[in-house]
Amino acid sequence: MCVERRVLVLLALALLLRASPAAAQACCAGSGAVTPVRLGLHDQAAFGAQLRASNVYGSHDADGEYVPAPAGAREWEFGEDLFAAVRVLGRGQLGALVPWVQTHRRAGGREETGGGLGDLNLSARYDILLARESLLVPGVGLLAGVTLPTGRAVESAEKPLATDATGLGAVQVNGGVAVEQVFGPWLVGLSGLVAYRAPREVGGVTMELAPQWSLLGAGAYVFESGASVALSALYAVEGDATVAGRSAPQSSRRWLRGSVAASLPIDDAWSLLGSVFANPPVSSLGVNQTTAVGASFGAKWALL
């Protein structure tokens, strides 16, 4: 009994304290989450790549209090993503995102860097109604996705600071609905998503993350040149995890991430993409989540 309890406590601590690399990966796959690459109205296929870098400057504790990173602690996360999408069934599209993740972390007088292949994300979208088809009814799209645990889970990390952890460690299945409408040069969209994470065995104990609910709101302005700027906010919440069939108290998480993204078409096929993003360092806007600020830059090629 005593041993079991100790295992549970250790696992809960591992879940809470050492999950940041996995959480960051899940978040990045999750924010574009279900449609990591979105085909344009007339695109038949697309592929691209993007680079990401972010700095963790603090965290929200289990009570939602924002706590700056301790003096001497440092964490940088880098990522390189390859993504592709192809149109199917006229209004449907399938996408894939392959991430590579690196983490540089300094804590407790130790400093290390690690990384590797992250979790592969596969996604699907079907537009029942396109934005602008109707004056009053917004476009409606059905979203689905699965994230496969191709990365290294935190419990499998070999480095002391777990910088070689690159994945969630569990299969994640997403579903959701997106609505969007065009108002002249403005595009406004709202997506609601839920992610179910399959249970997994960790040290002989079954662990299961709670379903994650997220809401993504975005507004974009398209310039005459075709360039666009988008402002978006992602808010995600999940309940307490379950360890060996028992709820792990104070393991729930939530976070808000805001971003400003831009797209610059070079021609009808090539476009450059960039964004800056941040978790606001405001208490109550996050729970059990690191706060980071970062940027991404990429390029996309589309086949008309």
Place this chain on the structure above:
Amino acid sequence: MPLALGCGRPAATAQDAQLVSSRGEKSAFSEYVGRSPWTVFVFVSRDCPCLDAHVPRLEQLVRDYASRGVQFVGVDSEVDATPESVAQQARKLPFAVLVDDGAILANAFGAKYATYSALVDREGRVVYRGGIDTDKRKMHDDATPYLRDAIDDVLAGAPPRRATGKALGCTLRKW
């Protein structure tokens, strides 16, 4: 059968289309196409950058073919189109724009996007339908000129080398 698509499928509902001019005058589809050996209907949308990008090419098409028996007309099938709005659109286009009330003509021709064009003979048969060319927004010198090719072919007395082409414009807001 006065109206048939290039593949022979009838699109009888086009005959029901009432095209309204900027002055509010109504013309039946058959009446309109009967005015010229060939008519090009270009489906338009307000504030569509893809259509705007094609205006110089449309101007060139009108210059090259208007004197050779081809009339061009814009069609606004969007739900909020009015005689006043098409009058405004016509100012930046090299042809008149008509209101397609109820999107009857757009549905009959299968038009879903702005820049979609249909080349129709005097009897109302559609011999080509689809995009103006292979460009979307950035114009390229080596674009395949679908519509121009179709016009050249029919003026030479041959069927168009292609009956359809992909249109790359904004979604038409039909309802």
